Amino acid sequence: MAFIPLRFKPGINRDITTTADEGGWYECDKVRFRQGLPEKLGGWAKYSANTFLGTCRATFGWVTSYQDNFLAMGTEIKAYIEAGGVFNDITPLRTTLTTTATDNCIATTNGSTTVVVNVTAHGCDNNSYVTIVGSTAVGGVPNSELNVEHKITKINDDSFSITVTTAATSTVAAGGGTGIDIECQLNPGFAATTLGYGWGTGLWGRTGWGSGSTPGINLGARYWWFDNFDNDLVFNYTIDGYGVPYIWQRGTIANPNTSLSTRAIPLADLSGATDVPTYVGQVLVSQNDKHLLAFGATPYGGGDFDPMLIRWASQDAPEDWTPEATNSAGFIRVSRGSVIKRAFATRQEILIFTDTGLHSLQFTGTTDVFSLQELNNNISIMSSRAVATANNVVFWMGHDKFYMYSGRVDTLPTTLWKHVYQNFNYGAQDAVVAGTNEGFNEVWWLYPTGSSTNPNAYVVFNYVEKLWYYGTLERDSWLDSGLREYPQATANGYIYNHEYGINADNSAMESYIESADFDLGDGEKFMITRRIIPDISFSGSTATTPEVDIQLKARNFPGANTRAETAERVIRTTATTHTPQVHMRARGRSATFKVSSDTTGVQWQLGVPRLDAREDGKR
Numbered sequence: 001m002a003f004i005p006l007r008f009k010p011g012i013n014r015d016i017t018t019t020a021d022e023g024g025w026y027e028c029d030k031v032r033f034r035q036g037l038p039e040k041l042g043g044w045a046k047y048s049a050n051t052f053l054g055t056c057r058a059t060f061g062w063v064t065s066y067q068d069n070f071l072a073m074g075t076e077i078k079a080y081i082e083a084g085g086v087f088n089d090i091t092p093l094r095t096t097l098t099t100t101a102t103d104n105c106i107a108t109t110n111g112s113t114t115v116v117v118n119v120t121a122h123g124c125d126n127n128s129y130v131t132i133v134g135s136t137a138v139g140g141v142p143n144s145e146l147n148v149e150h151k152i153t154k155i156n157d158d159s160f161s162i163t164v165t166t167a168a169t170s171t172v173a174a175g176g177g178t179g180i181d182i183e184c185q186l187n188p189g190f191a192a193t194t195l196g197y198g199w200g201t202g203l204w205g206r207t208g209w210g211s212g213s214t215p216g217i218n219l220g221a222r223y224w225w226f227d228n229f230d231n232d233l234v235f236n237y238t239i240d241g242y243g244v245p246y247i248w249q250r251g252t253i254a255n256p257n258t259s260l261s262t263r264a265i266p267l268a269d270l271s272g273a274t275d276v277p278t279y280v281g282q283v284l285v286s287q288n289d290k291h292l293l294a295f296g297a298t299p300y301g302g303g304d305f306d307p308m309l310i311r312w313a314s315q316d317a318p319e320d321w322t323p324e325a326t327n328s329a330g331f332i333r334v335s336r337g338s339v340i341k342r343a344f345a346t347r348q349e350i351l352i353f354t355d356t357g358l359h360s361l362q363f364t365g366t367t368d369v370f371s372l373q374e375l376n377n378n379i380s381i382m383s384s385r386a387v388a389t390a391n392n393v394v395f396w397m398g399h400d401k402f403y404m405y406s407g408r409v410d411t412l413p414t415t416l417w418k419h420v421y422q423n424f425n426y427g428a429q430d431a432v433v434a435g436t437n438e439g440f441n442e443v444w445w446l447y448p449t450g451s452s453t454n455p456n457a458y459v460v461f462n463y464v465e466k467l468w469y470y471g472t473l474e475r476d477s478w479l480d481s482g483l484r485e486y487p488q489a490t491a492n493g494y495i496y497n498h499e500y501g502i503n504a505d506n507s508a509m510e511s512y513i514e515s516a517d518f519d520l521g522d523g524e525k526f527m528i529t530r531r532i533i534p535d536i537s538f539s540g541s542t543a544t545t546p547e548v549d550i551q552l553k554a555r556n557f558p559g560a561n562t563r564a565e566t567a568e569r570v571i572r573t574t575a576t577t578h579t580p581q582v583h584m585r586a587r588g589r590s591a592t593f594k595v596s597s598d599t600t601g602v603q604w605q606l607g608v609p610r611l612d613a614r615e616d617g618k619r
Contacts, residue, residue: 003533003610006593008515010036011467013415018592021516026592029471030511032440033462039605040511040597041471042499044489048085051493053077055191055454055476057431058385059490060226061483062233068256069483072233073490074224076189077129079235081248081260082495088260089149090233090248091129097122097182106132106146106176108139108168115141117182118174120158125187128152130162133183135176140169146176189222189239192428192453221430223384227285229292229318234267234283241339242279242296242305247318273319275329279305282384284343286350289363291328291370292318295343295352300331307339308354310361312370328369334359336377342384346394351405353381353396358409376409388434388443391463395443397432402461412461416468420447420459428453435478437487439499441465446475446489502540502603512596513606519590520554520613528587528616529554534575535607536595543601547576550595552611554588587616 009024010033018026030041054075061071071082080087097119107116117132124130128151135146141164150162220240227234231250237243248264250256268276281296293312298305300323314320314327323329334340337354343361344351352359357377364371380398381387387396394405395412400421402412414420425448432447433455441464446455459470475489475496486497496505503509520527529552538546575582595606 003612004520006515006518006609006611008518008593010038010465011415011462012469013516014419015415015417018516019590022518024516025513026516028469028513030473030509031471031513032442032460032469033465033467034440034605036465037606038513038595040502040509040603043501043503043505043509044496044498045500045503045505047488047495047497048082050085050087052080052082052087052490053493054188056490057191057221057433057477058224058226059477059479059488060228060233061479062228063483064231064250064256066231066250066254066256068231068250070233071479071484071488071495072224072226072235073477074222074226074235074237076191076222077127078185079224079237079264081233083256083260090260090262090264091185092244092246092264092266094184094186095123097184100178102180102182103178104174104176105180105182106135106138106172107174108141108170108172110139110169110171111167113164113167114153115146115162115164115168116159117162118159119182122155122160122182122184123187124152124155124160124184126152126155128155128160128187129185130160131183131185133181134179138168138175139172141166186237189237190219191221193221193430194219223430225282225284227283229285229290232318233264234285234292234318235264236280236283238281241307242281245277245280245283245294267318270319273321275300275321276313276319277311277321278302281305281307281340282343284345284350286312286345286363289365290316291363293343293350295340297331306333308334308337310334310340310352310370310372330369332370332372334372336374341381342387344387344389344394346389347392351375351387351394353379353384353387355380358405375405379403379409382447383430383432386432386434386445388436390436390438390441390443393463395434395461395463397434397445397447399429414461414468416459416470419470423449425449425452431455431476433475433477435487435489436480437499438480438482439487444478446473446478502542503600506600508598508600510596510598511604512594514551514594515592517555517590517592520588520611521615524589526556526587526589526616527613529584529591529611529613531612532575532582532584533610533612534579534582535609536575537605537607538577538603539605540603541577541601543599545576546602546604547574547599548595548597548602548604550575550582550593552584552586552591552593554586554591556589 013021031038054077056075058074073080079091105118131149137143145164152160154161224237233248236245245267246264247267251259277297280294291312296307297309297311311331314329337356342353350361358375360373382397404412428448434445443461449457456474458473475491477490481487
């Protein structure tokens, strides 16, 4: 009998049965398609050996007129600007304690490395960060160990504790001298939405006496929004939807080290600032016309935060928010919905996602400055970061489907609806992040599955070949390679360069793809296979003898032991660069075909293998 070419339809389809998907691919991990053929994903490696604190939910890159290549980053603990692999802490200060109450406020205990700072109304939380400035040595603890940044280990209303390296040699109740400053950074938030318990968090009277109030409330995760206004960085963090707007100024010195050692300040503290919103939902710069906008803001003139209000500063003046006849500052309100979830800048407009619909904000150049138009009133968005743009099309993940916008809103068909949505952790949906990998014409969504509160899986849409595929990967943020050599993602305190090499940070990357069922012959008679003629390219491999594992799983009837074949029915073998044919014997009416690799130095692309089989009766 002639060889059977194993030519499968490109893309992964998990929305139909393996029998119905005959001739297609059904499962994969760490695999993409190029020109319709599957290949192993590119590798990744740590961009820098340095680490940052917390879980990074947002990254933003920009290049200044001084050719600085900066990356802004925000975690539940800190705000950073990364430059040259160094994480520069620009976390704003919540307050600086400078009154006479800080004089001789430092206490030590003989033999202990715990130092107590006695100040009232400090407002710090446990695990907050403070910097002490101007203290003398106390109780044998040198001032070089005191006058640095500290993480608070214990708090009381009128004191907090820190830990130093050198144990005190004497007990001092009040030391450090006068003129001590204590710089208190923003108190840490939560890396993920957290359920709060305790007195007052629940509904009074719903449980028995003495049980407190249970269950509690959702304590919002901390998220950050970044954008550049020329060389400077404007940003805000949000907890439960809003926060204070800040600015970090690059300055005019050619060497950026001075400004990188300076913290951001509230936008309201900028010289000449007027009527800056106290709280905002998201800051964004309309780069074509140089307006700084706030999506969700406290109203002009004061009042409670309005999650549907859009305000903007005067053109080229991020500090001037007072609407006047002589400037372009102003405001407008979105009428439909209850909260602005995301403002997303495109080439010609700013898309505004609310909890119920989509609007378009466009610069008019008239006295109205901006105009607002409703595009759709019946869409959803999974999280504020579940949107990306590629090839002049905006893609996003909704609560139960994917969408695209190219001048009109359309549903984005997918062959992976069941795989994505039926194992999705909706309790952590705010963690979803989207990004592009334009070198491979891909839009990525990183999302949480099972009980994970962080993204641990991904789904990819190839917008040129109109294909879907998926896999597992733990990443918290993603930024494409527009300003950097490689796409960069964050996890576990590191930045990773992706599409870098062929290994997983110097370890083996497990990669595989498996087909749906296909008939051996006409599907009625049993067939016995004798050999496979491989068609695999190992171009790009660094291993001396790169190889992949090939499996052929034969079975008698659809649904019979679908993923648990008996040992004699699962035929495993290895194909290498120099393997002209692989001998294997498997008997059945149908089969699945799988290619996998789990060793370092291997890169592979599958072509069209051929299977040698002959009839072997009807039973």
